[in-house]
Amino acid sequence: MPRAGILVDRPYERLTKEQVELIHQASMEILTAPGLISFNEEAVNILHSHGAAVESIPGDHRSWRVKIPEQVVLSAMDSVPGTVKLGARNPDNTIIMQGDEPRVYLITGSETNIWLDVDFPTYVHKSDASREIRVPEFKPRRGTVEDLCQSARVCEHLDMVDGFIRNVNIQDRDITEENKDVNKFFASLNNNTKHFMSGLTSLGQLDNVVRMAELIAGGKKALADNPIISFITCLVKSPLQFVDDTTGTFIEVCRRGLPVAVSSSPQAGTSAPIKEAGIMAQINAEVLAGITLGQLVKPGVPVLYGSVPVRARMDTLSDSYGAIETSQYNIDCVQMARFYGIPNYSTSGVCDSKIPGQQSSIERLFSDIVVAMSGPQYLHCAFGLLDCNSVFCLLQAVLDDAHFKMIKSFLRQPRIDQPEMEAVRKQIRAVAATPQKLYISYIRPVLRSGEISGIYPFEGSGEADDVFELAYEQMKDLLARPVEHIDQKTTARIFEEIPGILPRLNVYERES
């Protein structure tokens, strides 16, 4: 049985049909005028051979202007699969997404440089030593491969996490450009049985990570049937530029037929127009350009319509994920992806706040709720991420899981039908006939069926705000729970065949 996700029967939509058509038409026109600049020659050749107009741009960097006619885009879109399966080491964690079904799966991400440790020092009142208070203290440091293992372990046990995107950039001294990919893939896959998505640091490692996945899945065909890994590539840099290396990686991933998210992340105000109509027309054009290229490389390759739009902060011109408009853009993108019938990779929960607290909760909850209501299939909801996705904190991930349980409860569909109304009529008549006139005795079956949402799990006692301390206790509990590692025989084969994996990641060697 695949994971259930959250089915949003009547998703929230901001755009009218006419507005969707207008955005689509504007994107088509943008793809021909001005078109895109490509710094990747192979992409130019592929697009040119299928009818795109290409023109070399003079300058220091080899680049071309590529104009992709509407017919080329529409023809390529015909081969995009409407259903995308993301496999998992544990088959029960499989994700099956349909482009026209607003069923939401909650996914971690992104790759952060900073890991935030949490401690609870005790402070004593200056004038009354008997009064003590424990206050969380956050200490940032560079992320390591052990941190990634810990994060993968905790996310394995967080109920609401449907899939795992590597969320810590591993920066150990013995991690290099060459061995980073195999180590981040192994650390994640070995500590988490859910679907794993990642970007690639080095194209040269693509075949090694695919081979690793084949060994774990049980062979080449088994991996094709159960794609336990997928990739994310930001091949388009806004505005409208195919980046050389990520486009090269994208082409190679497509050739191998594994699922890939085509992601674009324009910033309204700087790399995209500040107005909603403008950023939507542009991001849609950028994502469609990438999807078109992928289908021309390998028709039928499973892709996700990846959208990470953001508005610029007016005080610094850096990203403002906490801005209201950022959520609006994301919701619009969900609707555009549904228009094309392609599963959507969307974004929510990214916050501007640097540490867990009131600001982070408000910013992330706001976007988590409204974006989830729009029904994206693959929602990168920034579990544990802070400071515009540059910091990861396990404590925040535990808090986010609780918030998503509330959101899931909220998104349940109303159960109002004839049998229900008949039962309710009987109940009202029965209670009206009693002296106490209380419905409490009818609560119990509903309570046991899980239909009633729970109280906030980190509620303090009395007037104390114990949220952080209670979440911290749960975090420690989750860290202590075992996970199902890759079996010993497969681990041995991986270490034999795949070069560069750090010996300390072999749990069986550590045990012996």
Added chain:
Amino acid sequence: MSKDIIATIKENVIQGRKTQEDVGIDDSLAGTPGVVELVQQALDKNTSPQVIITEGLTAGMEVVGEKFSTKEYFIPDMLASAEAVGAAMDIMKPVLESANVETKGKFAIATVKGDIHDIGKNIVAILLKGAGYDVHDLGTDVPTEKVVGFVREERPGYLGLSALLTTTMIEMGVVIKALEESKLRSSVKVLIGGAAVSDEFAQEIGADAYCADAFAAVKVLDSYRQAG
């Protein structure tokens, strides 16, 4: 045989099954007799009412209390069990009276004059009845004279007054004053509760205790009993 039936009564109290029609916490006992039917069967077999109470009903409620304190049970579960015990006590009342077995004490409860809110009052009544007290519910919007009259006639050891509104809570003080004037105040412990009142207000009007919720009421009454 009586051992078996007592154990089954206890199990049904834990499940909160008043009658055969109740499902309980899960469906493991569905369709089997509930507390009411079982207590009647036990009495028919001349089982000692004392044994039914201590080893069946009270023992079951103790388990329910533990489950509630560990958050395995919620208030609806606690109330279902208390209601089952309360119904059993109704059946046993004549037997207890003829055997001169005393209850934990007589408790009168009322929502004061001008106030018709009764959810809290009803919950307190159910829980106290389930805890073994002889509960007399005087209703809502009860005139002071009626409360005083009941105390005079029935001599309850405890009186619970409830008010939700800031406009009606002053009636609690009126009742206490009327009890004093009728020379009845010393015969009855007065407990107050409701959203509008507080510990401070209880002291101000001369009540014996403020109860934040129904569980507090049970605790307060039990503490009075223990203190003798």
